[in-house]
Amino acid sequence: MPEIWLAPLHGLTHYHFRNCLFRHYSGFNAAISPFVPVQETAKLNVRKWKDLAPENNTAVELIPQLMGIVPAHFADTMNALHQEFGHTRFNWNLGCPMAPIVRKRRGCGLMPFPDEVEAVVEAACQLPYRFSVKMRLGMHSSEEGMEIARRLNQYPLEFVVIHPRLGEQQYAGLPDWNALEALLSVLQHPVIYSGDVFQPADYERLRARFPQIKTCLLGRGILRNPRLAEEIKSFASERGCVSGFNKFCEDKEMARIGKDEIIRFNEFYEDLRQTLEVYRGANGSLSVLKELWHYFACFFQLTEEQLHSLLVIREPEKFDEAVREIFFLRKN
Numbered sequence: 038m039p040e041i042w043l044a045p046l047h048g049l050t051h052y053h054f055r056n057c058l059f060r061h062y063s064g065f066n067a068a069i070s071p072f073v074p075v076q077e078t079a080k081l082n083v084r085k086w087k088d089l090a091p092e093n094n095t096a097v098e099l100i101p102q103l104m105g106i107v108p109a110h111f112a113d114t115m116n117a118l119h120q121e122f123g124h125t126r127f128n129w130n131l132g133c134p135m136a137p138i139v140r141k142r143r144g145c146g147l148m149p150f151p152d153e154v155e156a157v158v159e160a161a162c163q164l165p166y167r168f169s170v171k172m173r174l175g176m177h178s179s180e181e182g183m184e185i186a187r188r189l190n191q192y193p194l195e196f197v198v199i200h201p202r203l204g205e206q207q208y209a210g211l212p213d214w215n216a217l218e219a220l221l222s223v224l225q226h227p228v229i230y231s232g233d234v235f236q237p238a239d240y241e242r243l244r245a246r247f248p249q250i251k252t253c254l255l256g257r258g259i260l261r262n263p264r265l266a267e268e269i270k271s272f273a274s275e276r277g278c279v280s281g282f283n284k285f286c287e288d289k290e291m292a293r294i295g296k297d298e299i300i301r302f303n304e305f306y307e308d309l310r311q312t313l314e315v316y317r318g319a320n321g322s323l324s325v326l327k328e329l330w331h332y333f334a335c336f337f338q339l340t341e342e343q344l345h346s347l348l349v350i351r352e353p354e355k356f357d358e359a360v361r362e363i364f365f366l367r368k369n
């Protein structure tokens with residue numbers, strides 16, 4: 038059975054979202070949190086990181102993700118998160134391509150500097166925790182990732198997550214599976230895949246080409262179709278007893294937009310909306326919901342115009358009304 042983990046999506050897959058998702062949909066074995074910045078002990082107050090608190094992560098195991106470049110700050114932060122919350126697994130974000138992060142040589146911005154990468158990994162691996170890395174192919178060239186892979190091979194990492202694009206691509210173009218193949222030929226750690234798995238067929242293609250990859254992160258695909266982890270797993274368990282993959286996909290495609298699934302999505306959405314409103318207020322929750330609707334629009338097959346007319350609404354009540362209408366039209 039495939040291992041499916043929820044990917045970190047900063048600003049979107051925090052604990053309110055995760056818990057609503059896990060209440061309504063199954064199929065996840067673990068999740069990686071959106072990143073938190075490492076800091077020195079004097080500046081740390083990990084209690085404020087509610088996203089990482091065990092009481093907010095009872096449904097599925099959560100691996101905290103860290104962002105930073107100073108080796109000593111990693112030790113301070115990992116020790117504090119262990120003492121406060123009991124975490125023993127940590128992931129390092131070496132993949133974020135956003136300009137303000139990259140400018141500070143954080144995230145993917147550190148990939149051209151293998152000595153600095155190695156210094157962090159060396160320090161983190163001296164601690165009694167399981168440490169892992171999430172990276173891209175490189176910032177400007179996949180040769181950067183190859184060099185990092187050679188360095189990472191010298192340390193006892195738990196796994197390496199690879200999103201096979203360059204940082205300078207952001208999310209443009211397709212994941213480069215040839216470059217991934219070259220990277221896998223160098224990297225000796227277990228690899229977790231992340232990138233553009235939007236339907237079971239994408240997962241099956243990945244599995245066929247890279248059978249050594251046992252775990253897959255789902256990010257935007259889950260926002261586009263929260264049932265995706267279930268669909269991938271149900272395909273895996275039915276594999277061998279369905280007559281043909283295409284037929285299965287067509288069936289699933291129809292089921293995805295069936296009335297029952299719209300009702301289920303509606304229940305998930307209401308739970309999420311109410312939870313966000315309690316914690317962020319009507320306006321705060323509206324901005325998160327608008328961000329999410331960029332992806333939910335795919336589930337409902339909204340046109341660009343329909344999405345645009347939803348996103349320009351400023352009043353929370355009117356926005357909810359417009360969403361109710363979308364649900365109503367799809368259900369009937």
Ligand SMILES: Cc1cc2nc3c(=O)[nH]c(=O)nc-3n(C[C@H](O)[C@H](O)[C@H](O)COP(=O)(O)O)c2cc1C
Nearest residue numbers: 044045046047071072171200231232233255256257
């Ligand atoms: C809005 C957004 C926020 C993201 N935040 C993070 C993050 O905090 N940490 C991280 O490692 N990756 C982050 N990513 C990258 C995703 O985890 C994932 O690797 C990428 O989106 C490709 O996978 P997908 O096609 O399944 O979404 C983010 C991506 C998006 C679109």
